Amino acid sequence: MELITLKTFNNELDAYLFSQFLSNHNIQSYMFNQFISTIYPIFNNTVGGIEVKINIKDIEKANVVIELYKQ
Numbered sequence: 001m002e003l004i005t006l007k008t009f010n011n012e013l014d015a016y017l018f019s020q021f022l023s024n025h026n027i028q029s030y031m032f033n034q035f036i037s038t039i040y041p042i043f044n045n046t047v048g049g050i051e052v053k054i055n056i057k058d059i060e061k062a063n064v065v066i067e068l069y070k071q
Helices: 012-024 034-039 041-047 056-070
Strands: 003-009 029-032 050-055
Touching (some): 003 056, 012 029, 012 050, 050 056
16 A cells, blocks of 8 residues: 655644544545654654655545545
């Protein structure tokens, strides 16, 4: 399975809410860097923030869901 970064966040709560939104639309997602960004927020920019990744096969469906999330 190849993962692609769908969206990047500066805090864990926003990343978690987005991940749950994807889950509600049957898209499995994975969060990366959430522990280092939460424990050591000063390193958030160094690691690139909290990344929400999905399977590359779900990218078209995810793009539609992102438009719903923006509303």
